[in-house]
Amino acid sequence: MKKILINLVHPNFEKSLVNKRLINAISSFENVTINNLYDKYKEFKIDAKEEQKLLLDNDVIVFQFPMYWFSSPSILKEWFDIVLENNFAYGGQYKLQNKPFAVAVSCGGYEEAFCETGKDKKTVEEFLSPLYGTANYIKMDYKKPFITYGTEFELSEDTLNKFEQDYIKYIKELSK
Template identity: 40%
Template sequence: MSNAILVLFAHPALQRSRVQRALAKAVRDLEGVTFHDLYEAYPDFDVDVAREQALLAAHDVVVLQHPLYWYAAPPLVKQWFDLVLEHGWAYGARGTALVGKRFLCAVSAGGDEAAYCAEGENRFSLRQLLAPVEQTARLCGMEFLDPFVVYGTHALGEDEIEAAAAAYAARLGALRGAER
């Protein structure tokens, strides 16, 4: 049995992104992957909760793909979380719709990996910066997977971007076929 994967893609300025554009292209048409561009679907932030909940319910793995903006996801992601992950549906005593699903963050960061540690310029690891997302996933009963991260995006050459995109596609391919 293969896992259905939902990629929730959030980039408010995709035309300016080399890395996120390449990552998106690498997975957009993969078999078993539903690619859902949140900024394309909701440019006015008016999220269709029923539609989003139906998408989540129909998939086994949820991937949140975005660039790191001021140590967090772009603003539409917060709006999406606040509206879609309702008490009684996603969490709480009767909120079991997401229990057992897996959750992966696929993030790009402009700074290099060494900047994301206690001694680095950003003082926190990327995993620490993702703690609110991890806790949200866990509260909803999902398994939070080790993030897929592309560091140093401002300095990457085309070959490095292509390699990152291939690695991302391979990660989703492995998740698609992974046994529970």
């Protein structure tokens, strides 16, 4: 079973409904490490060496976050800038080459908003293209993202349970 690193990127995780449920659903898995970036780096002083060690010690890297203004929360950009250094992630060495790079994103809007004819005019996958570009540049294996929709609205317990079960299945698939 592959070791999975979940880089949790949520600036207000304690008040989260969906992301908290997803993390709780997988937190007991022996092969999963949860790395809460906002908890760990309140001042955004990211320890590149510590983060690089986590990346090297795990087989699959997942970035889990709520979509904010059609992008990821700001600490993730800072994390990429600090951690994915020349001669580590690219340049002379590609130490993460062929490792799976996955994204789990929660979207406040409904799925029908994220299409050419919808309110947002683009798909979530299109909004995630900078992450695809990053994974491609450092020669990681970009996986199909896990997406939840409608998270800013009141969700039924059945919907939340379905999100949890789907996420468990997604993580187990990445573990194979």
